[in-house]
Amino acid sequence: MESLSDTKWDVLISGTGLQNSLLALALSRSNKKILHVDENEYYGGAEAAFSLQEVDEWVEKVSGDDPSNPFRNASLWKADAEALNGTPGLSFSRAYTLTLSPQIIYSKSKLLAQLVSSKVYRQLEFQAVGNWWMYDEDTNEFEPLRKLPTSREDVSQDKSLDNRAKRSLMKFLKFVIDYENQAETWESHADAGLEEFLSSQFKLSVNLRSAIAALTLSFEDPHDISVKWALPRIARHLTSIGVFGPGFGAVVPKWGGGAEISQVACRAGAVGGGVYVLGAGIKQSGMVTEDGKQLSQVHLSNGETVKTRRLVGGASHHELTNPKVVSKLISVVSSPLTSLFESSIEGSPLAAVSVVVITSFGTVEHKGQPYPIYIMVHSSETGECPANQCVLYATTMHTKYSKSALEEAVSHLLKSIEKGEGKLLYSLYYEQEQQASTDPTILPNASLDLAFNDEMLQAVENQWKSIVADDTGVGDAIFMQFEDREGMDNDDDDGDEGV
Secondary structure, eight states: OOOGGGSEEEEEEEOOSHHHHHHHHHTTTSOOOEEEEESSSSSSGGGOEEOHHHHHHHHHHHTSOOTTOSEEEEEEEEOOHHHHTTOOOOOOGGGOOEESSOOBEETTOHHHHHHHHTSGGGGOOEEEEEEEEEEETTTOSSSOEEEOOOSHHHHHHOTTSOHHHHHHHHHHHHHHHTGGGOHHHHGGGTTSBHHHHHHHHHOOOHHHHHHHHHTTTOOSOGGGOBHHHHHHHHHHHHHHTTSSSTTOOEEEETTTTHHHHHHHHHHHHHHTTOEEEESOOEEEEEEEEETTEEEEEEEETTSOEEEEEEEEEOOOGGGEEEEEEEEEEEEEESSOOGGGTOOOSTTOOOOSEEEEEEEEOOOHHHHTOOSOEEEEEEOGGGTSSOTTOEEEEEEEEOOTTHHHHHHHHHHHHHHHHHTTOSOEEEEEEEEEEEEEESOTTSOOOOOOOSBOOHHHHHHHHHHHHHHHTTTTOSTTOOTTOOOOOTTOOTTTTTOSTTO
């Protein structure tokens, strides 16, 4: 086999996380010699998705003391036969695909348009994200779980709202959909808190203010969310509803979310001639001059040394500033939790994902955890677990109380839905650090956002433009817009070759 060092590479991409994999996709028709490496033995980086056995191996790896790893303090719990008391337990390892970074993709996201224009959408299957719920024991101790009114249909059908509240809420929904053209209403409040703005300008009740804040998917205390930050996120949610069909406004890729997109993007890169090497991270790099040109000389952890005109990789731990840390809990439960996925909107598809926002449940642990908890409930339709089970992805801002708060939140949610019948089969807890680089030429690491942020795609496009412009300029090339490959049908295009 020819050594990697025998080729002078145009681009070396380090890491197969979502952003770097999308860059490989964007370059897959560029006729450049591309080497794509990853220090891990799996694709996806921080967005990877694992079987149960792979989770075991990952937990052992994360338990080590590696300051460059964005994950830490991973721990695993599995129910024993006595605790299950006759309830069917876990299935075989590969019946599960648990993703480290679950994200929804709003219907109006530029990412979906790029997946279509690049033709790789044919290799993906998307499932609907349907109902949104709020759990709040402070408001209603006996029925704490209620559906969030996130559309006009929801508002009109919500019997808990009186006519005055409905009018106020509809006024806000109408405003926020067109907020960019109503600067006179909000710009003077841009830096104010969202709760204060909703109260003073739209006379919304505490419950409705909490519901609106939940649509931002912010980890911050609701009082700390600014108007200028919140409005575009609320508008994103509302304007996405109905784009692909009634009753939902977001989707998730089946079989592992962002990890599945990374895999498909890397397959496209391989079909375009890219070379992929797992288990080969960058140990050291420096600049050398060859034939009057500056090249990066890169020493890989597999012992090879390669030269490349352009080196692209995620920022290292020492280059990053302002870290944010969240706590995550992945739980497998022995119930399909059917009531969470039922839709009251005529013609809407059965959702595969529902979102639960937990603001309070009254325990001592939660009183020390002032931040909201989000639980993405995935049914078996996502391909992530067997039938009659669900996977719950719970996330909150990290504090010393966050682990117990997440565990309590899942417990309270199950009791409110299943009256204690749904049993917890499996729990994986870990913490993840968000790291933002000050270097604009470095692609950002995996986002902590619960919805895909199109700013990540913009960073990929900026890198693509810089690389393509190295020789002849961008010219007529359009980012991720490709024609069908000659001699390939829809099922062959961007297949598994070369990976």
